[in-house]
Amino acid sequence: MTLYPTLITQALATVRYPGNGKNIVENSMVADDIRIDGDTVSFTLIFDKPTDPFMKSVAKAAEAAIHTHISPQVAVTVHTAARQPAPAAPAPILPGVKNIVGISSGKGGVGKSTVAANLATALAREGYRVGLLDADIFGPSVPKMFGIEDEQLYIHEVDGRQMIIPIERYGVKVLSIGFLVDKDKAVMWRGSMASNALKQLIAEADWGELDYFLIDMPPGTSDIHLTLVQTLGMTGIVVVTTPQEVALADARKGISMFRDEKVNVPILGLVENMAYFTPAPHPDERYYIFGREGGIRLAEHLGVRLLAQIPLVGSIADSGDNGSPIALSDTVTGTAFAHLAHEVIDAVAERNSTLPPTTKVELKH
Numbered sequence: 001m002t003l004y005p006t007l008i009t010q011a012l013a014t015v016r017y018p019g020n021g022k023n024i025v026e027n028s029m030v031a032d033d034i035r036i037d038g039d040t041v042s043f044t045l046i047f048d049k050p051t052d053p054f055m056k057s058v059a060k061a062a063e064a065a066i067h068t069h070i071s072p073q074v075a076v077t078v079h080t081a082a083r084q085p086a087p088a089a090p091a092p093i094l095p096g097v098k099n100i101v102g103i104s105s106g107k108g109g110v111g112k113s114t115v116a117a118n119l120a121t122a123l124a125r126e127g128y129r130v131g132l133l134d135a136d137i138f139g140p141s142v143p144k145m146f147g148i149e150d151e152q153l154y155i156h157e158v159d160g161r162q163m164i165i166p167i168e169r170y171g172v173k174v175l176s177i178g179f180l181v182d183k184d185k186a187v188m189w190r191g192s193m194a195s196n197a198l199k200q201l202i203a204e205a206d207w208g209e210l211d212y213f214l215i216d217m218p219p220g221t222s223d224i225h226l227t228l229v230q231t232l233g234m235t236g237i238v239v240v241t242t243p244q245e246v247a248l249a250d251a252r253k254g255i256s257m258f259r260d261e262k263v264n265v266p267i268l269g270l271v272e273n274m275a276y277f278t279p280a281p282h283p284d285e286r287y288y289i290f291g292r293e294g295g296i297r298l299a300e301h302l303g304v305r306l307l308a309q310i311p312l313v314g315s316i317a318d319s320g321d322n323g324s325p326i327a328l329s330d331t332v333t334g335t336a337f338a339h340l341a342h343e344v345i346d347a348v349a350e351r352n353s354t355l356p357p358t359t360k361v362e363l364k365h
């Protein structure tokens with residue numbers, strides 16, 4: 001009689017596991033260690049738990065199956081083992097944060113930080129728990145927009161760890177790379193120093209429980225973007241553009257970076273900033289000085305939502321300059337940001353119900 005492994009598995013496939021009625025081969029309970037030596041065979045049966053009540057009876061049935069289907073002469077040794085528990089998933093870096101939304105733009109100066117600051121404020125006004133991280137290494141402007149440029153950062157202990165306390169203003173928890181970087185030396189901070197500083201502001205800050213964690217990203221594409229997608233599983237990206245052709249072309253490039261199959265962060269939608277000019281005394285008038293419908297067309301072309309069209313108005317710049325975002329007001333422009341907040345809430349909800357959570361990107365260099 002010649003024994004060979006398939007013969008053994010065929011015999012074992014006749015043994016039913018009473019726990020679910022399937023046979024033990026189907027259940028992947030026969031380990032990959034079948035040993036045959038002349039008329040002697042040994043193998044291991046694996047059970048989910050070390051306390052499996054069927055362990056002994058299944059082992060006996062396995063031995064009997066070999067005697068019945070192959071030969072009573074075979075000397076069978078059945079080992080039993082419990083499955084190794086899967087290694088615990090690493091703790092998420094921001095365990096209390098539900099949604100992480102990046103605010104991005106293809107080029108500088110299109111109002112990305114203005115949109116980020118006002119969106120954060122508008123969400124907080126609606127009662128959501130909001131954090132805003134200014135990761136724009138090239139021009140961290142969020143502290144100015146919140147009037148917190150001269151604030152000191154403090155540290156406190158959470159579960160034995162020293163954590164930076166975000167500064168809370170208008171219901172938004174804010175941190176900025178600008179707090180760590182001397183503005184005039186920002187350029188020197190490109191590269192790994194900036195990446196490490198950002199990781200610190202994410203992982204070593206006490207963000208606590210947040211519904212929306214917004215990140216004002218640097219314009220264009222940079223290694224900071226890579227740091228962010230590698231550090232965090234981002235829920236999605238809001239892209240800010242202005243209507244000029246050149247800005248639209250850059251927005252398109254920015255979107256393709258996030259859509260790259262290696263990065264693969266969903267685009268929640270487009271915000272067209274400075275979409276038209278409205279003179280303060282005539283809030284109902286709209287002048288499309290940079291061209292009309294560029295944002296609508298780009299959104300349609302790329303198959304993303306146009307989340308909002310924000311007018312070019314002096315009060316947006318003024319309120320940014322004096323540290324109180326226009327979204328705090330009930331003006332026409334303030335309301336435009338409230339609408340944007342609703343659109344973002346919808347887009348995030350839709351994304352979460354249709355796509356799996358974004359995983360951190362493992363980039364191979």
Ligand SMILES: Nc1ncnc2c1ncn2[C@@H]1O[C@H](COP(=O)(O)OP(=O)(O)OP(=O)(O)O)[C@@H](O)[C@H]1O
Pocket residue numbers: 105107108109110111112113114115136138139140141218219273274310311312313314315316317318320321
């Ligand atoms: N809709 C708007 N109406 C009027 N002024 C605006 C509007 N949006 C932004 N601004 C002004 O334009 C300037 C640039 O805006 P902001 O700093 O938000 O742009 P950005 O895209 O974040 O720039 P960067 O990427 O270079 O930091 C600011 O002075 C801001 O107040």
